[in-house]
Amino acid sequence: MGDKPSARLIVGASGARLLxxxxxxxxxxxxxGFAMGLAILLGFGTQAASSQTLKAVQDRGQLICGANGxxxxxxxxxxQGNWTGFDVDFCRAIAAAIFNDPTKVKFVPLTAANRFTAxxxxxxxxxxxxxxxxxxxxxxxxxxxxxxxxYDGQGFMVRKSLKVNSALELNDAAVCVQQGxxxxxxxxDYFRSNNMSLKTVxxxxxxxxxxxxxxxxxxxxxTDSSALYGERLRLADPGAHIVLPEIIxxxxxxxxxxxxxxxxxxxxxxxxxxxxxxEELGVNQKNVDDxxxxxxxxxxxLLGVEGQFGEPLGLSNDWAYRIIKAVGNYGESFERNxxxxxxxxxxxxxxxxxxxxxxxxxxxxx
Numbered sequence: 001m002g003d004k005p006s007a008r009l010i011v012g013a014s015g016a017r018l019l020x021x022x023x024x025x026x027x028x029x030x031x032x033g034f035a036m037g038l039a040i041l042l043g044f045g046t047q048a049a050s051s052q053t054l055k056a057v058q059d060r061g062q063l064i065c066g067a068n069g070x071x072x073x074x075x076x077x078x079x080q081g082n083w084t085g086f087d088v089d090f091c092r093a094i095a096a097a098i099f100n101d102p103t104k105v106k107f108v109p110l111t112a113a114n115r116f117t118a119x120x121x122x123x124x125x126x127x128x129x130x131x132x133x134x135x136x137x138x139x140x141x142x143x144x145x146x147x148x149x150x151y152d153g154q155g156f157m158v159r160k161s162l163k164v165n166s167a168l169e170l171n172d173a174a175v176c177v178q179q180g181x182x183x184x185x186x187x188x189d190y191f192r193s194n195n196m197s198l199k200t201v202x203x204x205x206x207x208x209x210x211x212x213x214x215x216x217x218x219x220x221x222x223t224d225s226s227a228l229y230g231e232r233l234r235l236a237d238p239g240a241h242i243v244l245p246e247i248i249x250x251x252x253x254x255x256x257x258x259x260x261x262x263x264x265x266x267x268x269x270x271x272x273x274x275x276x277x278x279e280e281l282g283v284n285q286k287n288v289d290d291x292x293x294x295x296x297x298x299x300x301x302l303l304g305v306e307g308q309f310g311e312p313l314g315l316s317n318d319w320a321y322r323i324i325k326a327v328g329n330y331g332e333s334f335e336r337n338x339x340x341x342x343x344x345x346x347x348x349x350x351x352x353x354x355x356x357x358x359x360x361x362x363x364x365x366x
Contacts, residue, residue, distance in 0.1 A: 065091035066124035069109025153247035276362035278329035
């Protein structure tokens with residue numbers, strides 16, 4: 001009985017010391033957590049404001065864009081070397097966002113065979129060349145796809161004289177196709193799935209494949225549906241050929257960048273979404289200056305009147321205004337290059353805004 005009070009005191013003192021130690025440790029952990037969180041936030045801020053690729057582009061004074069070079073409507077230089085096309089516009093939009101000058105772009109024509117090597121090696125800063133976003137490309141080539149700027153699908157072109165109205169009538173046909181592409185793989189899958197016999201005639205480049213088809217070495221030519229309309233314009237008698245109705249694959253076309261530079265990928269991605277958002281909000285080349293006076297929050301954020309959305313990208317806050325002023329919104333670029341205002345006259349289809357039954361959906365700037 002006589003030992004119990006002193007034992008309680010000892011235990012009480014020991015417990016107090018443990019309790020005090022616990023409180024100190026908790027406060028230390030909180031302080032450490034706060035410091036680490038602050039460091040992480042500061043680190044992210046530094047990372048977001050810096051980009052090796054962006055710095056290289058700025059120091060060079062020019063964006064280097066990997067383009068097609070032979071595809072009307074998407075990427076094609078005229079005899080004077082002036083580039084036009086849907087993908088060309090996209091690269092000009094990036095240059096406008098960075099330099100406030102859409103002409104500060106060097107276009108490098110690339111084939112399907114060398115396009116990824118050119119991007120991986122740093123020969124180009126961005127690849128904007130009707131390239132399909134697939135799992136294997138996304139996970140094994142050291143590149144990242146920024147955004148689907150054109151939803152496409154593979155189709156077939158035939159001569160009207162063949163009197164074929166469906167791809168299912170191409171059993172035992174000779175089909176020209178570019179080798180080393182998803183197009184070649186899709187072609188084999190389609191014929192096998194439909195128990196049809198196929199005679200594949202492969203070529204290293206699309207140009208060779210088109211010329212072979214035009215010289216009647218093949219019954220049909222297959223590639224992305226959008227490209228068929230462009231390639232048809234190059235044939236000796238475009239009116240003698242039709243594009244069949246079947247779409248046999250999903251071909252989400254996307255600009256691509258090298259892995260490891262997240263800020264550069266963000267810049268490329270948000271250039272696309274800025275153009276989509278501009279169309280959604282009714283902002284275009286003609287009215288963009290007037291829209292600077294708009295009271296609509298979405299428009300004010302997009303054009304840099306409110307917020308600091310350019311800074312995390314290492315750009316000025318009027319980056320999207322620059323794009324729209326120089327190049328226009330997504331719909332404007334589509335229509336003049338491949339849509340009803342162009343020789344191709346491709347319907348918007350899946351590339352209509354989501355509000356009009358399409359898949360193009362601008363992520364919010366906020």
